[in-house]
Amino acid sequence: MADETYEADNDVLSNESLLGEPVKYSLDVVKDLSDEELYQRLFKCWGIKNKKIEVWGELTKQDGAVPYRLKHVRNVIDNKLIEYPIDVSYGLQSGIFVYPSIGNKYYITDQRTFVRGKLILTKLSERIKHGNPFELNLSSDDIEPLEQLPIAINEIDRLSDIDKSIVLGEGTERFIDKVIYEQQLSKLKTEFEETQKSEIETHLSRLNSMTRAVSIEKVELHAIKDSVESSKKENQQLGSESKLLRQSIEKKEHELAILDDKYKGLEEVMAKKIEKLKAFIEEKAVFLKSFEFIDDDEFNSFVSNITKVSERPEHIEFSDHLNGDYKQAVSYIQAYLKERDILYPRHIIENYLTLIRSNDLIILAGDSGSGKTNLVNSFADAVGGKSIIIPVKPNWTSSEDLLGYYNPLEKKYLATPFLEALIEAQQNPEVPYFICLDEMNLARVEYYFADFLSKLEERNKKPEIQLYSDDEASHVLAELKGVVSIITGAKEKYNKNGITDFIALMQDEDVNNEMKRAFGFSDKNSLIKYHGDIRRMLAGVISTPSSITISPNVRIIGAINIDETTHYLSPKILDRAHIMKFRSPLLSDWDKIISEIDAYGFEDVALPVVFEIDDLGVRTPYPNYSINDDFCIQFKELNSRFFHPLGVEFGMRTIRQGLNYLALFKDVNEDKEQAINNFIIHKVLPKFTFDGNKKSGQSDKLDLLDKVLKPLLEEILESHENMDEEFSSIVALQSIINNAKDNDGVVNYWA
Known part of the structure; x- marks a missing residue:
């Protein structure tokens, strides 16, 4: 039952x-x-x-x-x-x-x-x-x-x-007071940046919309007035209609007056909120500075950032002076660099700017002295940005070598130059930052960079990196809360109104004894040393947050040499990066480059051209694969007929990256064949490392490259003969084949 x-x-x-x-x-x-x-x-x-x-x-x-x-x-x-x-x-x-x-x-x-x-x-x-x-x-x-x-x-x-x-x-306050305090102090800066700034931007957006509406209304008002005057002159018998028009004008003027009042009121509300926020932050910062828990730089970072306005050096605007034309931007940048005795063919600037806008990892490959890091530095200067070169050490084996690590003994995060560059970029969101890992493959890239590269793959939102546990910061702030409470209590108990700093408190015998009693210290314990420990821990929490987002103004670039001291890039890295190969600038036709630049006709290229961050590329999902797209059809066929039999694997991500590159490259050069050619150089040829003597079906793999794949690529790139040899995938493939024939059939793009 x-x-x-x-x-x-x-x-x-x-x-x-x-x-x-x-x-x-x-x-x-x-x-x-x-x-x-x-x-x-x-x-x-x-x-x-x-x-x-x-x-x-x-x-x-x-x-x-x-x-x-x-x-x-x-x-x-x-x-x-x-x-x-x-x-x-x-x-x-x-x-x-x-x-x-x-x-x-x-x-x-x-x-x-x-x-x-x-x-x-x-x-x-x-x-x-x-x-x-x-x-x-x-x-x-x-x-x-x-x-x-x-x-x-x-x-x-x-x-x-x-x-x-x-x-x-x-x-109940005893249960939640500690949590509230920790949230307020640990997120003192981010509350302003993320909450108040967001609210202000929302209000500004609304104000802009209202201003546009007011402008439209004013234009309509003038049009109505002109219409009324014209009607009066043409026919005095339209009195009744004129009366209606006057009433309409009065109504519009009344509505404009209301909008003006709302606009002024909203400005006042925002001004009060900003002042209130400034006062709150300054009050907390003044207390911490008075008792020497923060130094002048940290104090200024709290107070001055409230009204900080990014200052840029003298420049021209991409959207205004060049009308948002990327072709013109390439011409201007090339001419700007030439005035500084830096010569790059137009194709390199076109390619590099497109890759920057893709928000993908860019790896510059070439011999030492071929101009890899120089391109990073000079391009950053040309667009009013900042370049930071981070040398890679051969002993890097994990992400801690790249990003640093939290030291539990010192209760602070030990940052690296790479992490400091990311934090600096976050603090200057209007300036493009180009962070270059120089000699990236001195250590194995897949050991120290793979986790970070996975974060870069996030295309739907800002990639976030967790540096250490939020609990660690909470412990430091909780300890600081106790210290502040004891200091405040001791100062008030003995009514030392003239005492304004920690050292002065320590010099007063009554206060010193009271604070030792409250801390549970003996005469042998040093309050000065304990104060220093708290200060170092707090500085660590302030300078290095527990997590950091990769700002939209950051681009990560790698520079590599291939020789006996370096490591090859793994398939995981090649699958996610674009390889841009360089050769010695001494092999370039400098006269041709100079003639090309002179033909642009720029009279003055003294100033850098500044882009809005979004104009340098927005991190959005890659275009979807389409079974009807010619590029998708071509690479699906190449993958099934050649790449897969050769042991060179391509996934859906690679094709979608190609669609994204083609769409962006169109803005600097409408030659689609050139775009496909570039993509083959970036994503296909770097994966050609295998034994060409091995069989694939009835043929050797090397014969498959030479007698089948190369003719097919020549068919896809019909105008390949008109391309510069330096940037031709057909010429590059032929060079790979020739080297393999001279090296017992070993196919190696990097040789």
Whole structure:
């Protein structure tokens, strides 16, 4: 009979899942069930999988036979209030019985008491007496008094008024005060940047919309006035219509006046908010500086950044002076560099600018002295940006060598030049930063860079890097809170109004003794040393956040040489990067380059051309693969007929990267064949490292390259003969084939 009842009850649970309503059992269904079966129903109703009914709630005391009860009971799994799955006179939220021995032990008389514990079925006689087979009481095992509510502050803000009155109330501040303090101090700067700045930008956006609306209304008003005057001159008999037009004009003028008032009011509100924010930040910063917990630079970073306006050197605007034309920008940059005795063929500037706009990893490959890092530096100068060259060390083996690591002994993060460059870029969002890992392959790239490269693959949002646990910063700030409280208390206790800094406090014997007593220090302990430790820890938290996003103004570039001291790039790196190969500038036709630049006709190229960050590329998802697109069709066929048999693998990502490159390259050069040619050089040829003597079907792999793939590429790139040899994928492939024939059939793009 029990099995049948349980089976029927399973149907009830299934219906509950579909209807989205809580389960309610009838007494007849569950009154004869065993304790184990009753527990199973409670577990299933409340989503419990570990076979323990763990809850937290408020321990209350009242007069009467049952002095202690646990109220406002919440499941620890999801912090939701729970209730018996049966209709009874006294529900679970009317209070869980607590044995007096437990209540006497944990109840605190002068404030609200919260505990966490486990519920168990009460005695059978009590359940029969109250007509509730599910009746529970608080087990005496594993009871834990709570010093902090197991519900986040942001979750409390979303509670209903009823739930909030349960969770929040007199005495609860002790549970949440520490969390609030830590949030305010640790995110002092980010609150302004992320919240207030966002709000101000929203208001500015609205103001701009209103301003545009006002301008439109004014234009319409002038048009109406002109129409009225014209109508008066042409025909005086249109008096009635003129009257209507005048009324319309008056209405428009009234609406404009209202808009002007709203505009002024919004400006005043924003000004007050900014001033309030400045005052709050400055108050906190002044206190920390007064007692030497932060230095002048850190103080200025708090106060001056509130009204900081990015200053750029004298320049011309890409959108205004060059009309947002990328072809003109390439010409201008090439001419700008020539005036500084730096000569690059136009194709290199076209290619590099397109790759910068792709937001992908760029790897510049070539012999030493071929102009790789010079391109990074000179291009950054030409666009009003900043280049930072980071030398890679041969002993780099993990991401810690690239990004640094948290030292738990010093309680601070030990940053690297690469991380400092990312933080600096984040602090100057309007300036493009070009961070170059020089001699990137002196160490194995897949060891120290692979995790970071995975972050760069994020295309839907800003990539975020977790440097260390938020808890570490919280510990430092909590300790600082205690120190600040003791200092403030000692200063106020002895009313030392003339004392304004920590050293002065230490020189006062009464205050010094009081602070040692409060800290629990002996005469041998040094308060000065402890102050220095706190200051170093706080400086670490301020200078290096626990996580950092890669700003939209950052581009990562690698520069590599291929010789006996370096490592080859792994397929994982090649699959995600664009390889831009250089040869010695001494092999370039300098006269041709100069003639090319002179033909542009620029009279003055003294100033850099500054782009908006979005004009240098937005990190958006790659274009979708299309079965009808010619490029997709070509590379799908190449992959199945040649790349796969050669052991060279290409995935969907590579083709989508190609679609993105072709779309961007069109802005600097409309020659689609040149774009496809470049993509082959970037993404296909660098993967050609294999034994050409091995068979692929009936042919050697080297013969497949020479007699099948090369003619097919010549067919796809019909105008390849008109391309410069330096930038022709056909010429590059022929060079690979010739080298392989001279090297016992070993195919190696990098040789």
